[in-house]
Amino acid sequence: MADIKTEDSKASFNVNIFIKKEDGVYVAHCMELDIVAVADTADQAQRELISLVCAQIDYAFSNDNLNNLFHSAPANVWEEFFQCKKKTERDYPLESGFLKKEGEGKKNILPPWLTARVCEASIDTCHA
Numbered sequence: 536m537a538d539i540k541t542e543d544s545k546a547s548f549n550v551n552i553f554i555k556k557e558d559g560v561y562v563a564h565c566m567e568l569d570i571v572a573v574a575d576t577a578d579q580a581q582r583e584l585i586s587l588v589c590a591q592i593d594y595a596f597s598n599d600n601l602n603n604l605f606h607s608a609p610a611n612v613w614e615e616f617f618q619c620k621k622k623t624e625r626d627y628p629l630e631s632g633f634l635k636k637e638g639e640g641k642k643n644i645l646p647p648w649l650t651a652r653v654c655e656a657s658i659d660t661c662h663a
Contacts, residue, residue: 619654
């Protein structure tokens with residue numbers, strides 16, 4: 536589940552991403568935020584989704600709106616994700632484009648990293 540972790544002085548916002556090919560395109564789905572990106576390749580779909588997720592997290596932290604950040608993916612998508620046998624994990628830097636100038640009352644500090652655990656559905660890696 537999405538959370539903010541601090542290990543060895545490294546704070547990160549953690550999410551799970553499920554990628555599958557559907558109707559000739561790749562669909563990348565952020566499980567905790569219920570954000571979807573579609574592209575011609577799995578890599579492109581993942582890159583576009585990471586960009587959307589980073590923007591959503593940045594906006595929520597910058598506007599003190601964390602209560603509206605989390606919207607879970609539907610149960611059937613979670614079921615598919617949990618069937619995955621092989622997941623890869625990667626860190627992405629989080630930089631704010633929304634944070635107000637210093638001293639303007641910002642309450643939430645954006646974690647410096649987004650850690651995404653990704654499973655790409657395929658016959659040999661994700662199905663039981």
